[in-house]
Amino acid sequence: xxxxxxxxxxxxxxxxxxxxxxxxxxxxxxxxxxxxxxxxxxxxxxxxxxxxxxxxxxxxxxxxxxxxxxxxxxxxxxxxxxxxxxxxxxxxxxxxxxxxxxxxxxxxxxxxxxxxxxxxxxxxxxxxxxxxxxxxxxxxxxxxxxxxxxxxxxxxxxxxxxxxxxxxxxxxxxxxxxxxxxxxxxxxxxxxxxxxxxxxxxxxxxxxxxxxxxxxxxxxxxxxxxxxxxxxxxxxxxxxxxxxxxxxxxxxxxxxxxxxxxxxxxxxxxxxxxxxxxxxxxxxxxxxxxxxxxxxxxxxxxxxxxxxxxxxxxxxxxxxxxxxxxxxxxxxxxxxxxxxxxxxxxxxxxxxxxxxxxxxxxxxxxxxxxxxxxxxxxxxxxxxxxxxxxxxxxxxxxxxxxxxxxxxxxxxxxxxxxxxxxxxx
Amino acid sequence: xxxxxxxxxxxxxxxxxxxxxxxxxxxxxxxxxxxxxxxxxxxxxxxxxxxxxxxxxxxxxxxxxxxxxxxxxxxxxxxxxxxxxxxxxxxxxxxxxxxxxxxxxxxxxxxxxxxxxxxxxxxxxxxxxxxxxxxxxxxxxxxxxxxxxxxxxxxxxxxxxxxxxxxxxxxxxxxxxxxxxxxxxxxxxxxxxxxxxxxxxxxxxxxxxxxxxxxxxxxxxxxxxxxxxxxxxxxxxxxxxxxxxxxxxxxxxxxxxxxxxxxxxxxxxxxxxxxxxxxxxxxxxxxxxxxxxxxxxxxxxxxxxxxxxxxxxxxxxxxxxxxxxxxxxxxxxxxxxxxxxxxxxxxxxxxxxxxxxxxxxxxxxxxxxxxxxxxxxxxxxxxxxxxxxxxxxxxxxxxxxxxxxxxxxxxxxxxxxxxxxxxxxxxxxxxxxxxxxxxxxxxxxxxxxxxxxxxxxxxxxxxxxxxxxxxxxxxx
Numbered sequence: 001x002x003x004x005x006x007x008x009x010x011x012x013x014x015x016x017x018x019x020x021x022x023x024x025x026x027x028x029x030x031x032x033x034x035x036x037x038x039x040x041x042x043x044x045x046x047x048x049x050x051x052x053x054x055x056x057x058x059x060x061x062x063x064x065x066x067x068x069x070x071x072x073x074x075x076x077x078x079x080x081x082x083x084x085x086x087x088x089x090x091x092x093x094x095x096x097x098x099x100x101x102x103x104x105x106x107x108x109x110x111x112x113x114x115x116x117x118x119x120x121x122x123x124x125x126x127x128x129x130x131x132x133x134x135x136x137x138x139x140x141x142x143x144x145x146x147x148x149x150x151x152x153x154x155x156x157x158x159x160x161x162x163x164x165x166x167x168x169x170x171x172x173x174x175x176x177x178x179x180x181x182x183x184x185x186x187x188x189x190x191x192x193x194x195x196x197x198x199x200x201x202x203x204x205x206x207x208x209x210x211x212x213x214x215x216x217x218x219x220x221x222x223x224x225x226x227x228x229x230x231x232x233x234x235x236x237x238x239x240x241x242x243x244x245x246x247x248x249x250x251x252x253x254x255x256x257x258x259x260x261x262x263x264x265x266x267x268x269x270x271x272x273x274x275x276x277x278x279x280x281x282x283x284x285x286x287x288x289x290x291x292x293x294x295x296x297x298x299x300x301x302x303x304x305x306x307x308x309x310x311x312x313x314x315x316x317x318x319x320x321x322x323x324x325x326x327x328x329x330x331x332x333x334x335x336x337x338x339x340x341x342x343x344x345x346x347x348x349x350x351x352x353x354x355x356x357x358x359x360x361x362x363x364x365x366x367x368x369x370x371x372x373x374x375x376x377x378x379x380x381x382x383x384x385x386x387x388x389x390x391x392x393x394x395x396x397x398x399x400x401x402x403x404x405x406x407x408x409x410x411x412x413x414x415x416x417x418x419x420x421x422x423x424x425x
Numbered sequence: 426x427x428x429x430x431x432x433x434x435x436x437x438x439x440x441x442x443x444x445x446x447x448x449x450x451x452x453x454x455x456x457x458x459x460x461x462x463x464x465x466x467x468x469x470x471x472x473x474x475x476x477x478x479x480x481x482x483x484x485x486x487x488x489x490x491x492x493x494x495x496x497x498x499x500x501x502x503x504x505x506x507x508x509x510x511x512x513x514x515x516x517x518x519x520x521x522x523x524x525x526x527x528x529x530x531x532x533x534x535x536x537x538x539x540x541x542x543x544x545x546x547x548x549x550x551x552x553x554x555x556x557x558x559x560x561x562x563x564x565x566x567x568x569x570x571x572x573x574x575x576x577x578x579x580x581x582x583x584x585x586x587x588x589x590x591x592x593x594x595x596x597x598x599x600x601x602x603x604x605x606x607x608x609x610x611x612x613x614x615x616x617x618x619x620x621x622x623x624x625x626x627x628x629x630x631x632x633x634x635x636x637x638x639x640x641x642x643x644x645x646x647x648x649x650x651x652x653x654x655x656x657x658x659x660x661x662x663x664x665x666x667x668x669x670x671x672x673x674x675x676x677x678x679x680x681x682x683x684x685x686x687x688x689x690x691x692x693x694x695x696x697x698x699x700x701x702x703x704x705x706x707x708x709x710x711x712x713x714x715x716x717x718x719x720x721x722x723x724x725x726x727x728x729x730x731x732x733x734x735x736x737x738x739x740x741x742x743x744x745x746x747x748x749x750x751x752x753x754x755x756x757x758x759x760x761x762x763x764x765x766x767x768x769x770x771x772x773x774x775x776x777x778x779x780x781x782x783x784x785x786x787x788x789x790x791x792x793x794x795x796x797x798x799x800x801x802x803x804x805x806x807x808x809x810x811x812x813x814x815x816x817x818x819x820x821x822x823x824x825x826x827x828x829x830x831x832x833x834x835x836x837x838x839x840x841x842x843x844x845x846x847x848x849x850x851x852x853x854x855x856x857x858x859x860x861x862x863x864x865x866x867x868x869x870x871x872x873x874x875x876x877x878x879x880x881x882x883x884x885x886x887x888x889x890x891x892x893x894x895x896x897x898x899x900x901x
Contacts, residue, residue, distance in 0.1 A: 027523075027527070028781070029527045030781065031532070032535065032698065032699050034531060034532045034533070035532065035533055035534060035535040036524060036527060036528050036532060036533070036534045036535065037535045038497050038498070038499065038535075038760075038781065039496075039497075039498050039499075039520060039523060039524065039527060040498070040499040040500070040501065040520075040781060041498075041499075041500050041501075041516065041520045042500070042501040042502070042779060043500075043501075043502045043504075043516065044486070044501065044502065044503050044779060045503065045504065046503075050477075064474075065475070065477075066475075066476055066477040067477035067478055068477060068478045068483075069478050069483045069484070071484075071485040071486075071503065072503055072504045073503075073504055073505070073506065086477065088562070089476045089477065089562045090476075092476065092562055092563055092566050093474045093475060093476055093566075094474055095473060095474055095475075096472075119526075121523060121526040121527055122526070124526075124527050125526060125527055125528070125529055128527065128528065128529055128532065129529040132529065132531065132532060143699055143700065143701060144699045144701070174880060174881075176699075176701065178700070178701075178822075184822075185822065185823060186701060186822045186823075188880065190881065221852075224668040224669065224901070225668075253472065254470070254471070254472055254473070254584075254585060255584060255622075256584065256585070256620060256622075256627055258625065350827075351818040351819075351820055351825060351827040352816070352817075352818035352827055354816065354829070356848075358620070358627040358629060359626055359627050359628060359629070359848070360625070360626060360627075361848050363829070363848070363850050363901075364818075364827060364850070365818070365820075365825060365826065365827030365850065365852045367820075367825070381825075382825065382852060382853075382854075383852055383899075383901065384668075384827070384850040384852045384901040385850075385901075386665065386668075386848065386849075386850050386901050388626075390625055390626065420665060420668060420901065421668070421901070422668030422669070422850065422852060422899060422900065422901020423668070423901075
């Protein structure tokens with residue numbers, strides 16, 4: 001199909017293009033309690049084509065682009081019509097010129113995931129086994145779960161010789177844990193592994209059971225006011241997205257961020273821990289065919305780089321890095337025991353925790369938190385957090401304990417001072 | 426004008442019928458959903474422009490669902506020809522027989538009845554005034570560019586003005602032993618997105634527009650440019666709110682978010698099957714004030730979630746969910762209805778042929794009341810007018826509310842003071858909020874610019890809305 005698309009592009013005189021072929025097979029299973037409710041399989045092949053049209057506007061060089069999808073089995077006449085329309089659209093798009101990437105045919109990069117050595121069905125079974133390992137009680141149990149095992153082979157070719165291909169495996173899903181006493185409550189959890197780590201899931205599920213039992217005991221929101229809060233796990237991961245978002249080439253180019261390389265982005269008088277953030281390459285190539293490698297985003301609080309794809313990187317004059325979806329952060333200076341030495345509100349579960357990378361505001365409704373008043377720890381539920389990273393980033397203390405998933409490896413928790421919490425009056 | 430049927434679907438119909446016949450020889454139930462969906466996205470901002478097809482909005486493929494009499498299995502694929510019909514059947518057979526490979530000890534398979542379908546044939550299309558394809562990319566980009574320039578010209582403090590539009594045109598064909606159903610639908614949406622900066626802090630303001638139809642929606646943005654620019658500039662002067670419970674008036678789009686996130690997700694009956702929804706225990710009981718009547722349905726309104734039949738071949742409904750404060754009914758897909766022994770309500774929806782069908786909302790809204798907005802504001806001694814919803818998250822099990830809004834306008838002694846607070850998190854217990862509704866304006870407004878997820882995935886187009894409502898809400 002790629003050769004058929006190339007032939008049409010040549011016939012239409014479209015000189016600059018990129019084609020991404022994605023061949024995906026997946027096995028999916030859906031559970032209600034301990035019953036397999038539905039099984040699914042997918043076999044899907046997709047072709048995404050971006051055509052580029054260099055042109056001039058008011059004496060300035062422009063490069064327009066337009067993306068279309070070519071479906072398997074499309075007849076040549078329809079492919080021609082689709083690509084011609086895309087090229088006409090690209091001619092209307094007046095973006096400043098940028099350079100496309102050049103390359104050559106590279107060897108296929110096979111996955112070294114342990115999932116590659118077994119069938120998708122075996123991967124599902126292994127994960128489902130881990131998922132239900134803790135489900136031994138009538139009081140707290142897995143209410144429902146969805147598990148997806150997926151193999152994707154991608155090939156990226158462009159008009160400047162790039163021809164790369166690689167394979168990825170991912171087993172992901174979600175589960176809901178229900179506890180029926182003393183109150184009937186549930187907690188929602190997601191997982192995602194690019195390597196077979198059933199023990200990690202087993203441990204996460206066991207913690208989810210403990211958390212859900214605690215939520216069943218929580219019966220009131222905290223009092224409204226300002227708190228020293230602890231955020232952990234995925235919520236901390238979300239907080240750190242602020243620094244990744246603010247340093248992306250697109251955000252810099254559009255002047256939504258005033259970050260400059262070398263800036264101490266947490267401020268110049270940091271009282272807590274200074275951050276170092278590494279961006280981790282989880283796939284060998286970006287969607288544009290840029291070779292990906294691990295990079296240092298921040299070191300001891302100082303911004304070391306901007307990051308992004310071809311267009312915005314060219315505009316701000318940096319090497320294109322590709323888009324990253326995973327970070328790693330060295331652990332912090334205090335143990336959890338030290339972080340919990342004085343009163344705190346540790347929010348372990350939000351209904352949906354959000355970090356706005358433009359405004360710096362973060363917040364969400366509290367599903368479960370542990371309130372330590374200096375004497376005792378009480379589980380609480382309800383109310384909401386509404387904070388600003390701009391106000392707390394100079395005094396954040398991170399845990400020595402670690403947390404890991406396929407998009408994050410770093411401290412388990414952060415302690416922040418004076419964050420507003422809406423609760424009971 | 427009526428939306429035309431996809432030529433691709435027309436060409437494949439005979440082949441799909443043959444595949445169905447082959448499947449029905451092996452299984453007591455088989456259905457095929459074929460989809461051909463085209464979309465186009467336009468985005469114009471100060472330094473950027475784009476036009477093209479979205480990955481999520483453009484696809485072409487098929488999903489087969491079969492029952493061996495007890496268990497269901499689905500196979501999604503996007504290549505079909507005379508030559509691979511046998512292969513498709515072989516893949517499905519392998520899948521149907523794969524249960525033991527997927528289940529560890531202690532896990533068994535659910536058992537379902539085969540659905541009893543009534544014979545039905547249907548063919549229908551929605552209407553539009555201006556076909557965006559005929560209007561052309563150049564005219565649409567010109568319109569958006571003019572809006573962007575007008576927006577940027579309002580103030581030097583405005584960092585950016587995005588004028589954005591998308592449309593989707595789809596044909597779906599549903600085939601089963603007793604049904605041949607076909608529909609072609611088009612919706613188009615657009616939004617204005619302003620960005621303004623004050624020091625390191627950035628404020629944004631978003632105003633959506635949508636319709637079941639075509640490019641006629643574009644002109645609705647024109648009159649609002651200056652008001653949106655003014656709103657984002659006001660936000661630069663906003664303050665954080667003092668957390669507490671206040672008398673609030675919600676604008677129709679905030680009402681819509683409450684209807685959808687706080688209550689709607691809780692009456693999706695696949696959640697009843699899993700015992701994940703508190704609403705199941707409240708059918709026939711009071712959950713809201715007398716003023717509240719709530720609907721959901723693909724045929725309940727003409728908006729972006731309007732269709733003639735759902736992805737399981739059930740005709741669209743207008744379901745009265747709450748009537749004068751009493752919870753009357755949930756909404757349901759086919760498989761949930763089989764377990765619960767209820768009638769499916771035409772709410773079985775897939776993100777696309779690639780994904781499973783779940784119970785999903787469509788057009789969800791409160792009916793209007795009899796009050797005027799002026800009377801509602803005048804009735805408040807101290808409180809807020811809430812505008813510009815940002816996002817929300819469901820909690821069907823415990824009826825907790827999480828909704829975020831961008832603007833709370835202060836009301837003191839029955840008048841807006843001009844002071845605004847932002848950002849605002851709404852929390853609380855859903856029935857407390859709904860029972861506290863004491864006034865409702867007459868006019869109902871629906872909007873469907875965004876997508877709705879089930880948890881954090883399975884994105885489908887929905888609309889929601891209602892009138893202005895007055896209620897007691899905990900803000901933070």
